Amino acid sequence: MTRLTRTFAAVAALGLAFGAASFAPPAAAREYVSVTVGTRPPPPRFERVPPPRAxxxxxxxxxxxxxxxxxxxxxxxxxxxxxxxYRAPVWHPYGRGWRIERETWVRDPHWHR
Structure with a gap:
């Protein structure tokens, strides 16, 4: 092996080692904050729904x-x-207060590929 080949191999190995050491997989944990309020929320406001968008x-x-x-x-x-x-946020009675169920996306049981 020539000196240039050894140098190239050493730099490549260092690059791979650095890349492997700095890789961080995406976090699997989800953040969930529960909010409970003592007073009932006001009635929903009227909103004019715009025309559908593709x-x-x-x-x-x-x-x-x-x-x-x-x-x-x-x-x-x-x-x-x-x-x-899509499921919109909704307030539910909870004990002596009210708790919000945040917006979420749930699997459609009728959906097939």
Missing amino acids: GYVWAPGYWNWYHGRYVWVGGRWAAYRPGYV
Whole structure:
């Protein structure tokens, strides 16, 4: 082996070692924060739903609990996810208060490829 070949092999090995050492797989944990409030949320506001957009679903507005009070979060377009159904946030009675179930995408049981 020539000196140039050895140098090239050493640099390649160092590069592979550095790349392997710096690889971080995506985190598998999910963050979930539960919010329970003592007062009932106000009734939903009326929102005019815009005409349909290809590749998107309408995510309606909802009341969110922010800094000790209810704040209206307006509706928005969410990118469609094939095989899933969008579920909007909803407040449920919980003990002596109210708890929000955050928006989520759930598997569509009727969807087939």
